[in-house]
Amino acid sequence: MSTVTDDQVRDPVFTSPGTPAGRLMRSYWQPVLQSKDLAPATVQPLTVMSEQFTLYRGEDGIARVMAPRCAHRLTVLSVGTVEGSSLRCMFHGWKFGGDGRCVEAPGESDRLVARAAVRAYPTWEAHGLIFTYLGEGEPPPFPDLDGFSRRHGRDLTAAPTVETETYLRRCNFFTNVENGLDHAHVPFTHRLSADPTRTKTGFDPSAAHQEPIEVTREVTTIRVRERSGDSPYQATFLMPNALHLIVGIRSGVMEQFAWRVPIDDETHRSFAIVGRHVPRSPAPTHMVGGAEVDSDWLPADECAELILNGEKRLLDFVEHPHLVNIEDHVAQVGMGRLADRTNELLAESDKGVVQIRRMWRSQLDALVRDEPLNRKPW
Ligand code: FES
Ligand SMILES: [Fe+2]
Structure with missing residues (x-):
C-alpha cells in the first residue's frame, strides 16, 4: 500500500481504485442505476x-x-x-x-x-435498482432488504407504493452518509419544507426543540431513534454507505433504503428504494428525497448550486417538488465538495456522526492490516 497517503488511511472520503476506503466500498454491493433507466x-x-x-x-x-x-x-x-x-x-x-x-x-x-x-x-x-459488486473475490450475499424491513421497519413488501428515487449531489458521498444520522439538522435545514405555508425565512426558536434520541450500535449498523415524538423517526446507518430510514410523513409513514454512491471524490449519486405506507402524498412533512427531474423545474442539484452561488435563495424554490433535496444539497455542499473535517467543533448532537466515523475507522484499520472484513449482513 505504498501509494496510499496517511490522509487516505485516516479518511473515508477517497474511493478511487487502490485507496483503503475504495477497497472497503468495493467489498459491498453498490447500486449504480435505476432498473427503469x-x-x-x-x-x-x-x-x-x-x-x-x-x-x-x-x-x-x-x-x-x-x-x-x-x-x-x-x-x-x-x-x-x-x-x-x-x-x-x-x-x-x-x-x-x-x-x-x-x-x-x-x-x-x-x-x-x-x-x-x-x-x-x-x-x-x-426492488428496481441495479447493483454490482466491484471488489475482489466472491461478493457477500445480497442483503435481505425485505427481512431487514420486517425486523426493523414497516414491512416494505406491504407498502402500497414502493418506488425508486435517485439524485445527484455535488459533494463527497461521506458527507451525505454522515447526514443520515445527523438528527439535529432536520428541524433547521428542513424548516421551510416542513412548513405548509412555506414562508419562514428566519429561525423559529420553537424549531430548535429536539426530541431526545437514543443511539444503538451493533457490528455493522448504528441506529438513531427518537425516544418519543408525535411521528416515528428512526435512522439506521448500514455499513458502509447505506441508510434505512423510517419517518412520519403527513398522512402516514415513509420507509426507505438509500445508498450514497461516489461517482468521484467530489460528486455522488444517491439511490433509494422508498415505500410509502400511505396514499402517495405530494407534500411530505420532511425528509423525503426525490427524483431529480419533475415538470418544469430545474433539477434539485442545479437549484442548490444557484443558491450556493448567491444567485437564488431557498425561498425561490418553495414550490419545488424536491425542496427537501435542495435544502440538504445546500447544507452539505456548503461544507465543501470535499469537506475539511479538521476544524470542526463536534457537539452532543453529533453522536451518530461520531459513531459512523468510529465504525469506518475500525474497518479501515482492519483492511490496512489485511485482516478479513466483517461483512456481517445487516
Ligand atoms: S477495439 Fe478492435 S474490436 Fe474492439
Ligand atoms: Fe436532511
Missing part, C-alpha cells in the same frame, strides 16, 4: 468511485457490468451494440459474452478468440 438491448458508460465501466442490458433482460474498454485496441465498449446476451465492440466487431469472454472476433483465429476477454462484474437487481 436501462432498457433491454441498450448500453451506456458508467462511472463509479472514479472508475469507468460499461453497463448494458442484454436482450435476455439481464443487466451486466463490464470493463470500460475492449480487449483488442481498447476503445470504449459503451458505444458498442448489444446482441442477445453479448456486447459487440463498434471498432472491429469483437463480441464479448455476459461473462466477459470473447465469443467472436471477425477474421481472427479461434486461438485468439479463446485468449481475449474483458472483466465482467457480478450484478443483482432488486
Whole structure:
C-alpha cells in the first residue's frame, strides 16, 4: 500500500481504485442505476468511485457490468451494440459474452478468440435498482432488504407504493452518509419544507426543540431513534454507505433504503428504494428525497448550486417538488465538495456522526492490516 497517503488511511472520503476506503466500498454491493433507466438491448458508460465501466442490458433482460474498454485496441465498449446476451465492440466487431469472454472476433483465429476477454462484474437487481459488486473475490450475499424491513421497519413488501428515487449531489458521498444520522439538522435545514405555508425565512426558536434520541450500535449498523415524538423517526446507518430510514410523513409513514454512491471524490449519486405506507402524498412533512427531474423545474442539484452561488435563495424554490433535496444539497455542499473535517467543533448532537466515523475507522484499520472484513449482513 505504498501509494496510499496517511490522509487516505485516516479518511473515508477517497474511493478511487487502490485507496483503503475504495477497497472497503468495493467489498459491498453498490447500486449504480435505476432498473427503469436501462432498457433491454441498450448500453451506456458508467462511472463509479472514479472508475469507468460499461453497463448494458442484454436482450435476455439481464443487466451486466463490464470493463470500460475492449480487449483488442481498447476503445470504449459503451458505444458498442448489444446482441442477445453479448456486447459487440463498434471498432472491429469483437463480441464479448455476459461473462466477459470473447465469443467472436471477425477474421481472427479461434486461438485468439479463446485468449481475449474483458472483466465482467457480478450484478443483482432488486426492488428496481441495479447493483454490482466491484471488489475482489466472491461478493457477500445480497442483503435481505425485505427481512431487514420486517425486523426493523414497516414491512416494505406491504407498502402500497414502493418506488425508486435517485439524485445527484455535488459533494463527497461521506458527507451525505454522515447526514443520515445527523438528527439535529432536520428541524433547521428542513424548516421551510416542513412548513405548509412555506414562508419562514428566519429561525423559529420553537424549531430548535429536539426530541431526545437514543443511539444503538451493533457490528455493522448504528441506529438513531427518537425516544418519543408525535411521528416515528428512526435512522439506521448500514455499513458502509447505506441508510434505512423510517419517518412520519403527513398522512402516514415513509420507509426507505438509500445508498450514497461516489461517482468521484467530489460528486455522488444517491439511490433509494422508498415505500410509502400511505396514499402517495405530494407534500411530505420532511425528509423525503426525490427524483431529480419533475415538470418544469430545474433539477434539485442545479437549484442548490444557484443558491450556493448567491444567485437564488431557498425561498425561490418553495414550490419545488424536491425542496427537501435542495435544502440538504445546500447544507452539505456548503461544507465543501470535499469537506475539511479538521476544524470542526463536534457537539452532543453529533453522536451518530461520531459513531459512523468510529465504525469506518475500525474497518479501515482492519483492511490496512489485511485482516478479513466483517461483512456481517445487516
Ligand atoms: S477495439 Fe474492439 S474490436 Fe478492435
Ligand atoms: Fe436532511
